[in-house]
Amino acid sequence: MRIIYSQVHLNHRPNYEVFNGIREIHADTPQRIENIKEALVGKSGLKVIEPKRFPLSWIEKVHSHDYISYIARAGRHAGGNYVYPSVFPYESLDILPTNEIAKRGVYSYDLYTPVSASTYESARMAVMTSLTASSFVRRGERVVYALTRPPGHHAERKRMGGYCYFNNAAIAANYLSTRGRVAILDIDFHHGNGTQQIFYDRSDVLFVSIHASPKLKFPYFSGSEGEKGRGQGKNYNLNFPLSLSVSDSDYQRILIQACKKISDFKPNYLVVSVGFDTHKDDPVGGFRLSTRYYFHMAKTIHQLNIPTVLVQEGGYNNSIIGDIAVSFINGFIC
Ligand code: Q9C
Numbered sequence: 001m002r003i004i005y006s007q008v009h010l011n012h013r014p015n016y017e018v019f020n021g022i023r024e025i026h027a028d029t030p031q032r033i034e035n036i037k038e039a040l041v042g043k044s045g046l047k048v049i050e051p052k053r054f055p056l057s058w059i060e061k062v063h064s065h066d067y068i069s070y071i072a073r074a075g076r077h078a079g080g081n082y083v084y085p086s087v088f089p090y091e092s093l094d095i096l097p098t099n100e101i102a103k104r105g106v107y108s109y110d111l112y113t114p115v116s117a118s119t120y121e122s123a124r125m126a127v128m129t130s131l132t133a134s135s136f137v138r139r140g141e142r143v144v145y146a147l148t149r150p151p152g153h154h155a156e157r158k159r160m161g162g163y164c165y166f167n168n169a170a171i172a173a174n175y176l177s178t179r180g181r182v183a184i185l186d187i188d189f190h191h192g193n194g195t196q197q198i199f200y201d202r203s204d205v206l207f208v209s210i211h212a213s214p215k216l217k218f219p220y221f222s223g224s225e226g227e228k229g230r231g232q233g234k235n236y237n238l239n240f241p242l243s244l245s246v247s248d249s250d251y252q253r254i255l256i257q258a259c260k261k262i263s264d265f266k267p268n269y270l271v272v273s274v275g276f277d278t279h280k281d282d283p284v285g286g287f288r289l290s291t292r293y294y295f296h297m298a299k300t301i302h303q304l305n306i307p308t309v310l311v312q313e314g315g316y317n318n319s320i321i322g323d324i325a326v327s328f329i330n331g332f333i334c
């Protein structure tokens with residue numbers, strides 16, 4: 001299995017997240033992805049490769065131009081080790097004046113998602129990572145793992161939130177949708193509100209999400225069972241909101257239901273938004289899944305027998321995230 005990874009994400013180091021005036025150390029640390037990569041590198045059957053470059057138009061099909069431009073330009077006010085690459089057009093735009101930066105409320109729905117000097121560059125590379133994985137799957141590989149950071153599934157068309165800027169999984173799914181029907185399975189602890197929003201009106205991309213009920217957990221405003229899609233997209237959006245303290249067997253029951261819906265849709269491709277914040281020892285989540293269970297979770301998904309792009313989302317316990325990833329990936333290679 002190919003694993004797509006770039007070290008550019010190391011430059012994205014959000015300091016704090018803020019809730020109601022209280023600041024906490026930001027949970028999306030560079031160590032998350034470093035630990036996953038370190039745990040997998042050198043294992044037989046796995047090969048770590050760099051992302052390739054794709055046109056920015058793939059991002060613009062999912063996010064609005066002014067939103068992308070805001071992220072590219074706002075971060076330059078912040079400190080940090082920003083590198084100015086020469087080939088992408090957004091860098092040639094002027095730095096935003098202060099009154100434009102102050103329009104953050106237009107482009108963000110929370111205070112968990114700071115834009116700093118290297119955010120745009122890192123978020124863009126995360127998109128290139130999911131697109132590279134998708135291009136290998138499009139050319140016939142069975143499953144490819146995109147080690148994306150920052151994560152993406154909370155990013156809406158025009159708004160960042162929940163540590164997410166560009167929706168890596170949605171951009172991958174939209175890219176694959178030019179070649180066939182695509183199902184997205186979102187197994188992060190949190191509802192993939194951004195992905196849901198982006199595909200809410202479409203019947204060629206099915207979105208299925210298993211997550212903590214929005215009555216209890218972030219993003220709070222999205223992810224209930226009644227959200228089924230709109231217009232052409234009616235019944236192509238499926239949410240499984242769960243209570244907390246979900247066990248391995250509880251989760252497995254729901255996953256089987258979700259997978260049944262996916263196989264009924266007969267997709268040509270599957271994109272999985274993979275979150276490890278469903279683990280019992282995750283500091284942000286609240287489910288009770290064991291490290292061993294991720295192997296069975298992966299096997300269940302693998303048995304769908306659909307060409308699959310795995311896109312990394314959350315997972316915040318750095319001391320076990322590598323073990324979880326190994327358990328999960330083993331379910332695809334055994
Ligand atoms: N300090 C993803 O998993 N709320 N985002 C955290 C605890 C924000 C999670 C509150 C959770 C966002 C991709």
Ligand code: ZN
Nearest residue numbers: 188189190314
């Ligand atoms: Zn999450």
